[in-house]
Amino acid sequence: MDKVKQKDLILYSGLIILGLAAPFLFPGFKVQLTILCVLIVLAMTWNLQGGEMGYNTFGNILFYGLGMYLTASVQVGMFFPLAEWTESGGEKTFVHTTSQYFQGMGVGLLVAALVPTIIAGAIGYAILGLRGHYFAICTLGLGIAAGEIAGGIEIIGAGQGFTTPPFPKDIVDPGARGDFFYFLSFVLLIGTFVFIKWIYGSRFKLILNAIRDNEDKAEAMGIQTMKYKIVGWMVSAFFAGLAGGIMGGLIGYIDSTDVAFDGREMGVFMVLMAILGGKGTLWGPVIGATLFHFLKEGFWTLILGWQYVALGVLIVVIVIYFPEGLMGWLREKYPERFGEVIDEKDRKAQVELK
């Protein structure tokens, strides 16, 4: 047992060192690395619903977009009138000082974490009572409705979009902006990973699995499934909101349907990443997100213009041929590595049957 722990320790410290060193090793890819961190966070939180709880949601994009709008709105609204800011397209009339920028960002991220969590809790009872595909379609509708409605609200820029405050000009170091957002997202990633790893070792995860495997039976066993489903969704909302807030600051511009409530891209990406890596595993979403990010960047630059076709084909192929994902495939191939004991006789009998 000690040996395993030592191995884990080496793995985790290695990854953290790699993460800390990454922006200095690849200074040209800071933005990509930041996006990677955010993608991993989104995939891991999606996995909590889709993988562990068996509730395949398209709706986590709702919290992501909300977090994005909230962070930017708070960051602006704390110091300047929000309506005038969005009307003037930002930057020209009002300038954040350095301390205002970071203060606003901090409070904004706090709001972006809390409000989606509260909303998830509030609508959870109504939405999470739906089962299976009704839940999937309902959450898809929620995400798109949010985008359409946000696109009609004047104070947050309506259809023209919302320019988030630019990084303070007082900081002369040109790499500072990239470093700031990278480390912010890296901290979020570590926080998410630690939290979800803790969940994986807890009773909570077993309850989520019980809900996935047979909700009615779980209920019959005396588990108040609704309570746990809502808590699980709130956890996802918390981290997705934070991820959205960081992405909003990084991109610098929020559009209602193309950036914030982007069900066509980000909303599908998170599902796809988790499935690609293998849902229902701790490392699956991490690996899936990393692999997906590489694939996506490859598509986006190599076959510019055809990227959505490639993305669509990728979705179809993954969903049809690899629904268990990379981890699922590995698990089938090397069950011993995953701590599954397979009776040798049983295996031989299986082979003979074939």
Add this chain to the structure above:
Amino acid sequence: MDFLIFKAPILMVQASLDGILLGILFALIAYGMALQWGVMNIINIAQGDLVILGGYIAYTMYLAGIHPAWGVIVSPIIMFFVGWALYKLVINKVVDRDLFISILATFGIAIIFQQLMNFIFGADVVVAQSEYGTTMLFDNSVTLPNSKIFSAVVSILYAVALVIYMKKSRLGRAIRATAQNARAAKILGVDTEKVYAATFGINAALCGIAGALIAITLTLHPYVGLPYTVRSFMIVIVAGLGNLPAVAISGMGLGLFEEFADYILGTEFRIGAVFMLLVFILVYRRFKLSKKREYLK
């Protein structure tokens, strides 16, 4: 209430007529959805994109100088084969699987379709002019484009024809048998694989008709497919599978809702209202069902 629609009640007549005529069109798409959902147990997110593709076929004919109304005959024929090919390529691999897999896979197809249509037909909003003129009612205060009346009539004709076909023909009976019990139908000699392919083809053909009608009555754009999917999904869950009169009525209800939402909330919230209605319907349904479950206790 300072909404325009309450100040000028004649607008209500306008909205109602528009809504009902539009709703008939929605019902046609929903009928296709109900058909494939009932028979194959898959939810097709690409439904709306099939509609838009059908519309672009009519639009292409319009560009070529043929009257776009002929699209209601040509488009379903082409779309039937598109649907058949789609079934052979992708859908046959998701039929017996989890519903979520079919949702995701068809989502992927929807993305491919959108992008390909964007390449071929451009990202502009287009419309095929039918030049049918408009009918004026009530002292010219209500305008009714004749193309909308045409589309409603064509939809009803096709729906009736399909119902008769499903009742009388051999294939129709095979489809209904498969919907009732696929395994039993197979045992009794129905080639279910062929039935599935035909069902998906018929669904795509229905989408093609609806698309051609949308091309002359409304507008086309490569990325407006999803609202049509959601509308048909909504109609189907309200009406139930295989209940055609209910599909027609709830289609008209949805059309009315949309037109009134358009007047009251504003056009920019129209699609948002549709999606919110979807959420409300699902949640309402959930509470109704959970009440039923409590009685069982």
